[in-house]
Amino acid sequence: xxxxxxxxxxxxxxxxxxxxxxxxxxxxxxxxxxxxxxxxxxxxxxxxxxxxxxxxxxxxxxxxxxxxxxxxxxxxxxxxxxxxxxxxxxxxxxxxxxxxxxxxxxxxxxxxxxxxxxxxxxxxxxxxxxxxxxxxxxxxxxxxxxxxxxxxxxxxxxxxxxxxxxxxxxxxxxxxxxxxxxxxxxxxxxxxxxxxxxxxxxxxxxxxxxxxxxxxxxxxxxxxxxxxxxxxxxxxxxxxxxxxxxxxxxxxxxxxxxxxxxxxxxxxxxxxxxxxxxxxxxxxxxxxxxxxxxxxxxxxxxxxxxxxxxxx
Numbered sequence: 279x280x281x282x283x284x285x286x287x288x289x290x291x292x293x294x295x296x297x298x299x300x301x302x303x304x305x306x307x308x309x310x311x312x313x314x315x316x317x318x319x320x321x322x323x324x325x326x327x328x329x330x331x332x333x334x335x336x337x338x339x340x341x342x343x344x345x346x347x348x349x350x351x352x353x354x355x356x357x358x359x360x361x362x363x364x365x366x367x368x369x370x371x372x373x374x375x376x377x378x379x380x381x382x383x384x385x386x387x388x389x390x391x392x393x394x395x396x397x398x399x400x401x402x403x404x405x406x407x408x409x410x411x412x413x414x415x416x417x418x419x420x421x422x423x424x425x426x427x428x429x430x431x432x433x434x435x436x437x438x439x440x441x442x443x444x445x446x447x448x449x450x451x452x453x454x455x456x457x458x459x460x461x462x463x464x465x466x467x468x469x470x471x472x473x474x475x476x477x478x479x480x481x482x483x484x485x486x487x488x489x490x491x492x493x494x495x496x497x498x499x500x501x502x503x504x505x506x507x508x509x510x511x512x513x514x515x516x517x518x519x520x521x522x523x524x525x526x527x528x529x530x531x532x533x534x535x536x537x538x539x540x541x542x543x544x545x546x547x548x549x550x551x552x553x554x555x556x557x558x559x560x561x562x563x564x565x566x567x568x569x570x571x572x573x574x575x576x577x578x579x580x581x582x583x584x585x586x587x588x589x590x
Contacts (some may be wrong), residue, residue, distance in 0.1 A: 297349040313399035315347035322346040322360040341384040342393040351460040358581040393421035426468035443475040443495040481523035502542035526568035533576040
C-alpha cells in the first residue's frame with residue numbers, strides 16, 4: 279500500500295524514473311508507464327520455489343515473491359502470463375501486512391531466504407517489504423532476481439538491503455536486445471548494473487556450512503536456440519569486463535512459450551550440441567565457479583500463474 283512507503287519512495291513513484299525507460303508517469307494514480315504497474319504491491323504470487331540454483335534453493339527452497347509487469351518485453355519470457363501487459367494482477371489487493379504475514383508463514387517452514395523476482399520496476403515495494411520484515415524481527419537472506427535492466431544508482435541504493443544479487447546478462451548485441459526484448463540499450467545498461475553489483479559483492483559467494491549462499495552475486499545467462507554466437511560473446515564480455523571468478527549459472531532450460539511458437543529461431547528447445555559448444559567456451563575462458571544444467575531441464579521450469587502455486 280502506498281502509505282507504507284517512505285517519502286523518497288513516494289517521490290520515485292509519483293514521477294517514475296525508477297528504470298532506464300524513465301517514463302515520468304505518476305504511478306500513484308495509474309499504471310500508464312512501460313511496466314503497466316501502479317504504486318501498489320503488484321504481486322502475482324508468493325510461494326516456495328525449489329527451482330533456483332542449488333546454492334540458492336537448497337533442500338527447502340526459497341520464498342519467492344513474483345511481481346507482475348516488467349520493464350522488458352522479452353518475447354520468449356517463461357513468465358509472460360504475469361510479465362506482459364494486463365496479466366498477473368490477481369493479488370493486486372494484497373496489503374503490505376498480507377504480504378508480510380504470508381512471507382512469515384513460509385519462513386516458519388524452515389525457509390531462510392526471500393527472493394524478489396522481476397523487481398526492477400518495483401524497487402520501492404521491495405524496500406518496503408524488506409523493512410517490514412525487519413520490523414518484525416525477521417532477517418531473511420534477500421535475493422534480487424533481476425533481468426539487469428536496472429539503473430546503476432538504483433542498484434547502489436540497495437547496498438545493505440540485498441544480500442544476493444541474481445542478475446541475468448541476456449545479450450551484448452544491441453540489435454538482438456532490441457529484437458527480443460525491446461531494449462537496444464540493454465547490453466550497456468545491464469553491464470553497468472552488474473558491475474555495480476560486483477563492486478558491492480566481489481567474486482566470493484559466501485556460503486554456510488551446508489553450502490547455502492548468504493551473500494554475494496550469481497550471474498545467469500540463458501542460452502537461446504540458434505544464438506550460440508551471442509552466448510559466446512556474452513561469456514567473453516563477462517571475462518573481459520567483470521571477472522572469470524564470478525559465479526555463473528549457464529542455463530539450458532529455454533522452452534518456447536505460446537508467443538514464439540511460430541518464430542523461425544525461438545520455436546524450439548535447445549540442441550545439446552548448441553549448449554555443449556557454449557559450455558566448452560565457458561571452460562576455455564577460465565570460468566571456475568558456477569553451474570550448468572542438464573539439457574532436458576526445459577521440462578522442469580514451466581510455471582502456471584493461474585494456480586496458487588505456479589510450479590506445482
